[in-house]
Amino acid sequence: MPLPKEMPRSLQKSPKKPKDKEEIRVVLNRYVVEKKLGSGNFGTAYLVRDMKTKTADGEWKVLKEISVGDLAPDETVGAMHEAKLLSKLEHPGIVKFHDSFLEKENFCIVTEFCEGGDLDNVSSEYRKRNTTPAPEQVMEWFIQLLLAVQHMHERKVLHRDLKAKNIFMKNNVIKVGDFGISRILMGTSDMATTFTGTPYYMSPEVLKHEGYNSKSDIWSIGCILYELCCLKHAFEGQSLMAVMYKIVEGKTPSLPDTYPKELNDILARILMKDPAKRPSAADLLTTPYIAKQIEALKIKMSDMKITVSVNKMHAQAEAQDIKQALLEKQKLGDMRREQEMHLTPRERMRIRKQQKAEEEARRLKVAAFVQYNENQRRQSETRHSQFRSSIDVTKAGPPPTSQTAWSSVSGIHQHNLYNIPNLSVLHEHTREQPLQNESLYLTADEHPPVRPITSFEPSHRDFDEQPIPTLANKGNKEKAPYQRSFSDDGPRLRSSSTGQLEEKAAAGRNAKSKLRSRSDSGDDKLRSSSDSGTSSSGATDSPRRDMLEIADDDIPEDPRMAETFYTLHEDFESSGSSVEEDLSYGSDGEFDGEDDFGALANYMQSALDLTAADNTTVSDDTVSDAFGPAVRDTKIRNMRTQCEKALGKDTFRKVYRYLKDTRFGGNNETIDEVDLMNGLRKYVTNPSDCFIVDQLLFLEEQAKIGQA
Ligand SMILES: Nc1ncnc2c1ncn2[C@@H]1O[C@H](COP(=O)(O)OP(=O)(O)OP(=O)(O)O)[C@@H](O)[C@H]1O
Numbered sequence: 001m002p003l004p005k006e007m008p009r010s011l012q013k014s015p016k017k018p019k020d021k022e023e024i025r026v027v028l029n030r031y032v033v034e035k036k037l038g039s040g041n042f043g044t045a046y047l048v049r050d051m052k053t054k055t056a057d058g059e060w061k062v063l064k065e066i067s068v069g070d071l072a073p074d075e076t077v078g079a080m081h082e083a084k085l086l087s088k089l090e091h092p093g094i095v096k097f098h099d100s101f102l103e104k105e106n107f108c109i110v111t112e113f114c115e116g117g118d119l120d121n122v123s124s125e126y127r128k129r130n131t132t133p134a135p136e137q138v139m140e141w142f143i144q145l146l147l148a149v150q151h152m153h154e155r156k157v158l159h160r161d162l163k164a165k166n167i168f169m170k171n172n173v174i175k176v177g178d179f180g181i182s183r184i185l186m187g188t189s190d191m192a193t194t195f196t197g198t199p200y201y202m203s204p205e206v207l208k209h210e211g212y213n214s215k216s217d218i219w220s221i222g223c224i225l226y227e228l229c230c231l232k233h234a235f236e237g238q239s240l241m242a243v244m245y246k247i248v249e250g251k252t253p254s255l256p257d258t259y260p261k262e263l264n265d266i267l268a269r270i271l272m273k274d275p276a277k278r279p280s281a282a283d284l285l286t287t288p289y290i291a292k293q294i295e296a297l298k299i300k301m302s303d304m305k306i307t308v309s310v311n312k313m314h315a316q317a318e319a320q321d322i323k324q325a326l327l328e329k330q331k332l333g334d335m336r337r338e339q340e341m342h343l344t345p346r347e348r349m350r351i352r353k354q355q356k357a358e359e360e361a362r363r364l365k366v367a368a369f370v371q372y373n374e375n376q377r378r379q380s381e382t383r384h385s386q387f388r389s390s391i392d393v394t395k396a397g398p399p400p401t402s403q404t405a406w407s408s409v410s411g412i413h414q415h416n417l418y419n420i421p422n423l424s425v426l427h428e429h430t431r432e433q434p435l436q437n438e439s440l441y442l443t444a445d446e447h448p449p450v451r452p453i454t455s456f457e458p459s460h461r462d463f464d465e466q467p468i469p470t471l472a473n474k475g476n477k478e479k480a481p482y483q484r485s486f487s488d489d490g491p492r493l494r495s496s497s498t499g500q501l502e503e504k505a506a507a508g509r510n511a512k513s514k515l516r517s518r519s520d521s522g523d524d525k526l527r528s529s530s531d532s533g534t535s536s537s538g539a540t541d542s543p544r545r546d547m548l549e550i551a552d553d554d555i556p557e558d559p560r561m562a563e564t565f566y567t568l569h570e571d572f573e574s575s576g577s578s579v580e581e582d583l584s585y586g587s588d589g590e591f592d593g594e595d596d597f598g599a600l601a602n603y604m605q606s607a608l609d610l611t612a613a614d615n616t617t618v619s620d621d622t623v624s625d626a627f628g629p630a631v632r633d634t635k636i637r638n639m640r641t642q643c644e645k646a647l648g649k650d651t652f653r654k655v656y657r658y659l660k661d662t663r664f665g666g667n668n669e670t671i672d673e674v675d676l677m678n679g680l681r682k683y684v685t686n687p688s689d690c691f692i693v694d695q696l697l698f699l700e701e702q703a704k705i706g707q708a
Helices: 073-086 119-128 135-154 181-186 214-230 240-249 261-270 281-285 288-340 345-394 423-427 460-465 471-479 497-521 523-532 543-548 559-568 579-586 593-609 628-647 649-664 673-680 687-707
Strands: 025-027 031-039 043-050 059-067 097-103 106-112 167-170 173-176
Touching: 031 059, 043 106, 059 628, 073 097, 073 106, 073 181, 119 167, 119 214, 135 173, 135 214, 135 261, 135 281, 135 288, 135 593, 173 593, 181 628, 214 261, 214 281, 240 687, 261 281, 261 288, 281 288, 288 593, 628 649, 628 687, 649 673, 649 687, 673 687
Parallel strands: none
Antiparallel strands: 025 031, 031 043, 043 059, 059 106, 097 106, 167 173
């Protein structure tokens, strides 16, 4: 089976091995299930390949399966119709809803795949590093979020479950997932949708059963904004009740001083307890402070679109040459394997050493990339603190007016979940920028030992143009602009993927030529050819080539001893990725980031064109509640499983009983939360571990009310 392009690196931990036939699951004769992404409250999400797309190896998508039970087709007509409507909505900030269908007892939704993970992952990454996103970064995400939400609210589609886990990153663009899905899954009756399972983003009016409207989505955006700045929930508490109480009655939290006062003021407006006083998305977009930021961001997006376009052209123009070279490489590989059967141990050793060197070069590049990201982050922090001091100095001074104001995005911002260098990494620097570190390709002296990575400061361009040539970094390779086509003049030191592939192909040509020489004139001829560095392709002086040269002294001259030596070193791995793998990125330079940036820039312009603040509150119409009861059951079942997993079956049973009796035992006395928490200490060390059990109990109560 051909390997698809753009497979996220983290999804390829184990070496490629062919799947057994029975292991392969294909849904609807179309979606090949590749990996489980995770399970949420509603169902399970899988990474799939859609085989009905124009690329031979399919397009990556996400398939979500939600158990809805055995429903008669006429019961689901309304919901299916609603789902079809959602698939017609397009916005760069919304996860594209591709398809939906019923399969067996599942309602399936197929959406766009976002390789950067969700904002919850992003927050944890920042937490791990003990740092927070730069204000410009938060602003950029916040504006993208507002644009997406405004687009949907204008079309009377509410989200109903906005949370960090539902906001994804793709090529540095924020994408809101599951827009409109809650309504299909849960219906719109207040009781059914009051408690989504996660209390942190729920608005006071929803908790008070006063109905859900567009302002409730806005409240959730406020909670997300706070979370991005502070890396914790806006309303926190040890128990579910404590959180709910804070939402309904508590003080509005404010941002740390490190964030602009204007942003804090905006947050305060968003987190107004009274939904009527809360701004709409359009209202927020026309706020002067935000409008000024949009102006700067729009320029940045337009620039990115142009850069991506240019790089795409390069990629397309050169794809053919790369394809050709890779085919050659494949052929040479085959030939080499064949010829190896007849090689002397020393020759075999030579080839394996060459492979080993290539492998090591790749490993170093991965390490260098990680270091690069770390450097980026540090630089960003420096810029960030400079930015902050400039804010302190100018306070009410003018906002950034050009893309340079936005260039201080953080390292983490430029780094997606799957470690695929994203667009800002790839394209922020111009092509004319000199290479800062040519020595990414090792010289014979440097290999081994490995150079200390700490002293390594590759430029953007290094990673732009030197993707690691393994399947694992296909995403990177695909986006890399291929610098120029293959030339006939053999291998040379080049800082581009093309250059690297070129060298590989040329190295292969050299090997071929050596093999030919050997069969023509014996071993001596082969050695003299390699010693002098000449080859059929005419390459003579490449440091890369030097690196690949073998220290012949290592190999015993005696053929039997050499054979033993060779056997002992059998663990040298083959370095070549298959031509199929390599071709899948080389032959198709397609990348939709360009469209996203362009479209975002257009939406930003539209936002700037909004003149009057529009503070309309939108409610959505009722929709058939076909899936509602089954989905509620599924949700409860899933949450119960999560509880058992978190606490262990036995502890869960005891905690569940205790909480149920205390909260809903019929005794109408007011519950003292502190006493309740202390009571939990009988079963668990940390009472807040039982939060999830409280959530389950609430879901169950809601379901009962819904049924009544
Ligand atoms: N479009 C997507 N692109 C990439 N990853 C996704 C996508 N949709 C979901 N995931 C990932 O799949 C996993 C399960 O997602 P799912 O939406 O089913 O649950 P959830 O968001 O965790 O919870 P809930 O069901 O309450 O929304 C999560 O880790 C999520 O990040």
